[in-house]
Amino acid sequence: AQSVAQPEDQVNVAEGNPLTVKCTYSVSGNPYLFWYVQYPNRGLQFLLKYITGDNLVKGSYGFEAEFNKSQTSFHLKKPSALVSDSALYFCAARGSGQNFVFGPGTRLSVLP
Amino acid sequence: DTAVSQTPKYLVTQMGNDKSIKCEQNLGHDTMYWYKQDSKKFLKIMFSYNNKELIINETVPNRFSPKSPDKAHLNLHINSLELGDSAVYFCASSRGSGGSSSGNTIYFGEGSWLTVV
Numbered sequence: 126a127q128s129v130a131q132p133e134d135q136v137n138v139a140e141g142n143p144l145t146v147k148c149t150y151s152v153s154g155n156p157y158l159f160w161y162v163q164y165p166n167r168g169l170q171f172l173l174k175y176i177t178g179d180n181l182v183k184g185s186y187g188f189e190a191e192f193n194k195s196q197t198s199f200h201l202k203k204p205s206a207l208v209s210d211s212a213l214y215f216c217a218a219r220g221s222g223q224n225f226v227f228g229p230g231t232r233l234s235v236l237p
Numbered sequence: 238d239t240a241v242s243q244t245p246k247y248l249v250t251q252m253g254n255d256k257s258i259k260c261e262q263n264l265g266h267d268t269m270y271w272y273k274q275d276s277k278k279f280l281k282i283m284f285s286y287n288n289k290e291l292i293i294n295e296t297v298p299n300r301f302s303p304k305s306p307d308k309a310h311l312n313l314h315i316n317s318l319e320l321g322d323s324a325v326y327f328c329a330s331s332r333g334s335g336g337s338s339s340g341n342t343i344y345f346g347e348g349s350w351l352t353v354v
Binding site for chain 1: 241280285341342343
C-alpha cells in the first residue's frame, strides 16, 4: 500500500534561517511527489512537484525540494524562512495509476 | 477567477438534517474529487469522478452521495448528518485519471467547514 510519512508534527525555525520539512514515501513503481501548503482557514495550495528529471525541484515562494530515490525522500527546503511561511505543509505521493496519498502534515512556525 | 470554487464555505446544521455542498471548476479538468479533512488535519479522499463517472469510492457511509451533472461540477449531498461528520470538505480537480496522468497536479478549492450540532 502507498504511504507518506512526515516525521515531524511541528518545525520551528527563526526568520532568515534555512528551513527543511521532511517527507518520505512508499509507492509502487516510479513516484510522483508533491508539496502543498495550507494557510489557516484556506484550501491547499500547490507548491511544487517531482515527476522525472532533475532531483532538485524549484517551486513557488522560493521553496524547493530534493528527490532522493535511495532514501525514498522528498524534503521541502527554503534557504531563508519568512514569518509568512508559517503554515501547514503536506507532502503527497502517488505511483503510476494509483491514488494520491497525503502525509499527515507538518506545522511550520517561523519565529520573528 | 477562482479555479475550484465550492459553496457554502461555512455550514452549521443540526444532527439528522440533510445538506449539500456544491463544487465547480473552470480549469477544464475532467477529474474531480472530494476530500475530507478531520480535526487533526488528516486528509482522506472520499470520491473521485472522471468525466462524470465514479472511479474512486473509499469506505464512506452511504449517507454521502456525490453527484456529477457534468465534468465541471461535483456536488456532495449528505443525509442524516451526524456529529462525526463535522469536518472540512475539500473539492479538487485534475486533468486525467489514468497512469499517464499520475504527474498531473490536483487543485483544491477553499474548503467547506461543516459543523454538526
